[in-house]
Amino acid sequence: MSETFERYFVPQPSKFPILGAAALLLFGSGAAMWVNKVGAGPWIFFCGIAILIYMLFGWFGQVVRESEGGLYGRQVGKSFRWSMGWFIFSEVMFFAAFFGALFYVRVLALPALSTGENEALLWQGFSGAWPSSGPRVADAFTPMGAWGIPAINTLILLSSGATLTWAHYGLLKGKRSQLKLGLLVTILLGAIFLSLQAYEYTHAYAELNLRLDSGIYGSTFYLLTGFHGLHVTVGAIMLTVMLFRSIAGHFTPEHHFGFEAAAWYWHFVDVVWLFLFVVVYWL
Amino acid sequence: MTALTHDRIGAHPPHEHAHGPTGLMRWVTTTNHKDIGTMYLIFSFIMFLSGGVMALTIRAELFKPGLQVVEPEFFNQLTTMHGLVMVFGAIMPAFVGFANWMIPLMIGASDMAFARMNNWSFWLLPPAAILLLGSFFVPGGATAAGWTLYAPLSVQMGMGMDLAIFAIHIMGVSSIMGAINIVVTILNMRAPGMNMMRMPLFCWTWLITAYLLIAVMPVLAGAVTMILTDRHFGTSFFNAAGGGDPVMYQHIFWFFGHPEVYIMILPAFGIVSQIIPTFSRKPLFGYASMVYATASIAILSFTVWAHHMFTTGMPAVGQLFFMYATMLIAVPTGVKVFNWVATMWRGSLSFETPMLWATGFIFVFTMGGFTGLICAIAPIDIQLQDTYYVVAHFHYVLVAGSLFALFAGAYYWLPKWTGHMPNEFIGKLHFWCSMVFFNITFFPMHFLGLAGMPRRIPDYALQFADFNAMASIGAFGFGLSQLIFLVAVVKCIRGGKQAAAQSWEGAEGLEWTVPSPAPHHTFEDAPVLART
């Protein structure tokens, strides 16, 4: 039998999906109750999260075992690659919605609010210049500058991309310690990035009076950087798993899709940051 | 496309599924694409009935002028939930059910690429349905902002709105995973020799649909997330006082929304393109042009969204651009209709139930396409927007388009699913009742809209009374007719004429080479396709 005729791996029945469904049911209903200040909300919400974490551990654990057990042939590997690519594409489109919103308010909404009838009748004296919290949000705020922490963070993320690639070379050449060291440094850089980001948020709230409710500037600033930060967190968790797997002796130079997927994700998060740096902080 | 044969059938005895749980747990834990497809289909039919009950309540209220049956607030909840349930609960999952059942059979794959994730995609839907339908029972009731959830209304609703938002998030996760699964299955799991341009058209349309889903479901997720943060966390995305813009919501929503309508119709095109050649006993006319037409519809669908917004404020150049871009889409759609008719031309036609539905589809869907073109003309649409004319348009494309194609496909593949032929008399009765009552319901809505009756309104001026009464009578007839479908399916599962592997005389394709009913596991070893 040639390669192409090898049977495709179809998993046995599994309890994890239904656990995941239950988790999201609790997650969704709990969150809806929580934001409406129904007492049980947070409890239900965190129950959902807990089940979700348990499910993800179990499910991915099983995938890792199956992978290391050699159940996945070449064709399955190809499926994984395709799917990760399409998943990242869906993430790109998610960010596109928020970048689109930022673009829309800067290019269309604010100019419209500050000219013509709107300016004459509704919002007199409103200049519409970016950064803006809109005509009626009272508190003045200072926008976040680009050349402090954000610039440093850009350097950090870019170098983390390089260290990750260095780790990948290590893996390809069978230099396991280079692999582990590279991963470790990448994760640390990610952690530094996140801490700086957290510091930046506290600074913004404490000193700049830049808040989530600072009009449209605060909305776009926090949602874009916040969702990006969430993705960095997820990426760092993925890389940490890969580090532990490397320590446990997983991955071969030919066969290491898990590592690759995490690396693709990390690079995607990197690229999103570059766009963020340019349009949210700089311009 | 012709002479697909393979020599591996029966090489392996049908698997006993000795392993794995039985009873309810079998369905809960299954990784089998046929089981999962069946669950999708049953789920969507249940949602179809619940959305149908809402629709009938709406029509009961509109039977005559004045307020009789429900409060206006509840009426608005009903129109909103009817739309959401039908779009996300009935039509979309039903097509995913077809994809699950048929795509592996059509391309000679042993299952979907990610069988476990496939199960999760399905089992996320019941929780989403619970959140959505449960929202009727929370204080303030379900969201009443319209299925489009326009800001600022959606920023003001009660807890029902939050439940709807999370339901949409969960359904989005389900759709994206389902779509990734389908794309990967089609790209990576085709049997050797099943090259792309030999694939059945249903697979092509689903490949492109799945691409659209992956591209736009995240955008919808972003839009409802912004609503959520505007509602509870003080952001100002859709609040002009904070520098945002409610119209921006419409742009983001319709950037999702227009591709979404193609998500609901492209698989229907695929089903019809399987059925027409079978009962014309001729290969599909213009296979390649069908593929290209589908692809161009998908690409163009990203450039037309603001035709839903001609009256919400747009510069004239914008109106012109979106008007012409929209009309451009009618070209590939026309190519498709032409090809179906050309396939039938000089075929040896027979009109068994599936063909009846497919032919009916061509007639009524095309009318919906034409009214779409009329709506696309900006100066006309300024009169028509938010009237019953639009309601008529999208029911012609969604009910007579998507739903009729779903019925066509169900009757067509029931033999493969159950091993029995569906009863022709019941199937035809279902078709004729649906066809007649559908038109009684929705045709008068064109006149109502042209005369200026607004949509989403529980009461209306006296001059609209006659056509509304007619539409309500038709709606109840249509609703009852759907019970015939239930009878047809149950009877077909219970028994009936034994179906051959090739259940319909002219049916071609790999799915007709496996026995009927299809064994639990098929194509565990890839079939070998004859060269063409």
Ligand code: HEM
């Ligand atoms: C030739 C093809 C089509 C054209 C030119 C077209 C055009 C349009 C236009 C211009 C509108 C906006 C009308 C208004 O709000 O004033 C509209 C609404 C709508 N169309 Fe189509 N359409 C086409 C096909 C379809 C298909 C295939 C579907 C779904 C299967 C569909 C579903 C809808 C829906 C659901 C709405 C109303 C949305 C709402 O406001 O709630 N259309 N169409």
Ligand SMILES: [Cu+2]
């Ligand atoms: Cu549209």
